[in-house]
Amino acid sequence: MISVAKVQRRNAWRYYVRGVAFGDGRRPARQPLKDAQEQAGLPPGLWMGRGLAALGLTAGSVVTQRQMVLLFGQGRHPDADRIERELLDDGADPETARLATVLGQPIEEIEKRNQIPLLALDFTFRPQASLIVLWALGDEKTRRVIERAHERAIATVLRWLEDEVAETRWSSGRKRAKAPALVVAAFPHFDNRDGFPLLHDNCLILNRVQRPEGSWYALDTVRLYQHVVAAGTLYTLTMTTEVCEKLGLATVPREVTPGLRPVMEIAGVDHELIDWSSTRRQRIEDALEGITDQYVKDHGRLPGERGRHGLGWWAAQDTRPKKKTPRPLEQLRAWWRASAILRFGQQMVDGLLERCRAAGKAIRERVGPLVDTALAAVDVAAIVYTVRNTFARRHVLAEARRHLLETLRGREFTRGLDDYIADKALAHHSRQLTVPQPGRRIPSPDQITYTADFAWPHRWWIGGTDGKPPRESSRYERARVASLAVQKAIRDARTAPAVRDGSPTATASTTMHTGDHDQAATEPHAVDHPDRDAALTPAQRAAAVHAHQQAAMPELLEGRTTDPATWMRTPKNLARFAAFTREADARRRAFADRPQPEEPADQASPASQQQHQHPRPAQGRGAAPR
Known part of the structure; x- marks a missing residue:
């Protein structure tokens, strides 16, 4: 996943120079960064990105303290001291020499307008908890494989940002251009503030890019923020796939929060080990819980989804411990291993990788490298529409990457398949809302808004556990139901019995989706079993896809969560729902049997009432698959 923070003028840059560059610890006062890193055995920060050549830097070179102060603290060239000294020797006045080293608009001019200059964005990359546990407690080979996959996934995301997302803007945003050259300073870290394993990299992306004529302008940071989720799914998909392929592992869904999207973790990693490494989760x-209670007292209602995220941020800040003294990775790994053995025993720790490989082998035997692009496009479009109602291409692309990770379970896939599924979902299962206006700039593909015409799923209740009351279904759970309903309609259309002349029956579902499937079967991105000798019939292919998805994600196909206690059809939950239904029916009958008031004489006729009746929310959406 990826989290983003701002690096602004005031004192934000000091936090990165003094702490983040020093293993996310507290560097002694007046001690140079290089000496502190060498004494603590910490790796230095490295430069990344295609924009380094314009600054005279090379990829992989070490980030020095002076370069950070000049670039991320003052918005100047990282070699500004030398440039300014040469200009002074040539007879330039001090102010002119200093302005010659400024990249873009000077910070002083921005502050005169009572604005806070944004110098960089901190993109923090970290893998799933199970991968962190495997990296911390595995052998040296496992550690190196995970670290290399982590580094390559970060490089892949940065290249994608440079190629597809990064833009520069000027004239108050009225003019913009592509910016395929970012300047990034990456700082690796190994633990959290409690000293437990947390592999993550802080990548500072400079908020300055160079245009072809040589001038420097600010990045369109709004676009970067908008594509954070898509970038995070690309990082997770790339890293997880490489680790699983090289170590013979597979992924399984783990429900972290009931009702929300499950996290694809490495199969075989015990939940006890994940909880052991996630020390702050329980405190948060x-x-x-206390912050939410106070919110209810102040506002008289429960917080919404956006409010829950904000309260979670406050809870994380309130429970954030102070910085510790960083230690080298060898000492940390020895301490982690001793702590895990003391708590869980040596057998659980030493057999971690073997259990993961055994679980991965079992999953790979029943989950083949098969991706039906037609069903994938339907699944992606239905989920994004149900969760967001209106969406852009970046939302569909992020969901397509999640679909690949959930379906393939860590297997390798054809590069570009995520973009292909996203484009197919937009072309065949979405409806464009943005209309280009004459005389105005044509919106870019990422600025176009879409919606869809799927049937809106009804809400339902899920039985609670541990004495908690039943909860309402979340948007993601309703999205899964909507997606599975549409996929079932497509399978029914594919497997419909043929008429006497051999042609398929003419149903609405067949008309809508059969052509898409036939096209997807011949597309180069459609992945099939390599040992299949001949092409399958539509009925055989639909059965194979259904069997594959049942093996890959049985929890979601059955409409269940990963916690058996929350399944709907347990006897206890069925009895509780039956009691709720009886009470609701009794109240409905009591309301219906009460005496009705007499209608006034001048009341409008039923026909006129029907003419003036307002449309319901489900009306006007077009035909929906059944």
Whole structure:
């Protein structure tokens, strides 16, 4: 996943120079960064990105303290001291020499307008908790494989940002251009503030890019923020796939929060080990409960989804411990291993990789490298529409990457398949809302808004556990139901019995989707079993896809969560829902049997009432698959 923070003028840059560059610890006062890193055994920061050549830097070179102060603290060239000294020797006045080293608009001019200059964005990359546990407790080979996959996934995301997302803007945003050359300073870290394993990299992306004529302008940071989720799914998909392929592993869904999207973790990693490494989660949950109670007292209602995210951020800040003294990775790994053995025993720790490989082998035997692009496009479009109602291409692309990770379970896939599924979902299962206006700039593909015409799923209730009351279904759970309903309609259309002359029956579902499937079967991105000798019939292919998805994600196909206690059809939950239904029916009958008031004489006729009746929310959306 990826989290983003701002690096602004005031004192934000000092936090990165003094702490983040020093293993996310507290560097002694007046001690140079290089000496502190060498004494603590910490790796230095490295430069990345295609924009380094314009600054005279090379990829992979070490980030020095002076370069950070000049670039991320003052917005000047990282070699500004030398440039300014040469200009002074040539007879330039001090102010002119200093302005010659400024990249873009000077910070002083921005502050005169009572604005806070944004110098960089901190993109923090970190893998799933199970990969962190495997990296911390595995052998040296496993550690190196995970670290290399982590580094390559970061490089892949940065290249994608440069190629597809990064833009520069000027004239108050009225003019913009592509910016395929970013300047990035990456700082690796190995633990959290409690000293437990947390592999992550802080990548500072400079908020300055160079145009072809040589001038420097600010990045369109709004676009970067908008594509954070898509970038995070690309990082997770790339890293998880490489680790699983090289170590013979597979992924399984793990429900972290009931009702929300499951996290694809490495199969075989015990939940106890994940909880052991996630030391702050319980403290955050305890603090969040108190903050939520106060929110209810102040506002008289429960917080919404956006409010829950904000309260979670406050809970994380309130429980954030102070910085510790960083230690080298060898000492940390020895301490982690001793701590895990003391708590869980040596057998669980030493057999971690073998259990993961055994679980991965079992999953790979029943989950083949098969991706039906037609069903994938339907699944992606239905989920994004149900969750967001209106969406852009970046939302569909992020969901397509999640679909690949959930379906393939860590297997390798054809590069570009995520873009292909996203484009297919937009072309065949979405409806464009943005209309280009004459005389105005044509919107870019990422600025176009879409919607869809799927049937809106009804809400339902899910039985609670541990004495908690039943909860309402979340948007993601309703999205899964909507997606599965549409996929079932497509399978029914594919497997419909043929009429006497051999042609398929003419149903609405067949008309809508059969052509898409036939086209997807011949597309180069459609992945099939390599040992299949001949092409399958539509009925055989639909059965194979259904069997594959049942093996890959049985929890979601059955409409269940990963926690058996929350399944709907347990006897206890069925009895509770039956009681709720009886009470609701009794109230409905009591309301219906009460005496009705007499209608006034001048009341409008039923026909006129029907003419003036307002349309319901489900009306006007077009035909929906059944």
